[in-house]
Amino acid sequence: FSCEWAAARFSFHPPHSALAYALEAGQGGTRAILAAVQAHIITYLLFTRQTESAHLERLCRMGQREQGQALATALAETLWAAGGGGRAVVCLITAPVTRTPPEGYRASSFTERIRLFEFSEKAAAQGFISDHINSFKGKGSHGVILFLYSLLFSRTLER
16 A cells, blocks of 8 residues: 555544534545545434434534544444445454564565454444544554455455
């Protein structure tokens, strides 16, 4: 992955601003993934979440906690759909690996640290993502790459 991909994460515009519901998108290839997740965020915010008001103006008053919940829901919905409605796999980064890669392979210091968490219930996947939301939106988290890997493993390589 390029430096652009490595730096890409799911970050919202500032809370309580005119674009509080919108993900920030840089230049390049990660924009397509961000746009797909953004569509799920807006669907959740307007049609799924239970609030006292469904006005578009409410989207601008979103706080940081609401942003995290919307992102967790959107990621879980997307992974669940990729898994055919029966499973979701979430990839997270673990502690640094100290092993030497096998001959003929080059260590990326990223891929070797990925750990898979498989869920057979959508609510469990969403709760897990919500508990680990900073793994997708924090600086230096490689959040978009982790989500892309999660999509691939949820869908399975055979499918």
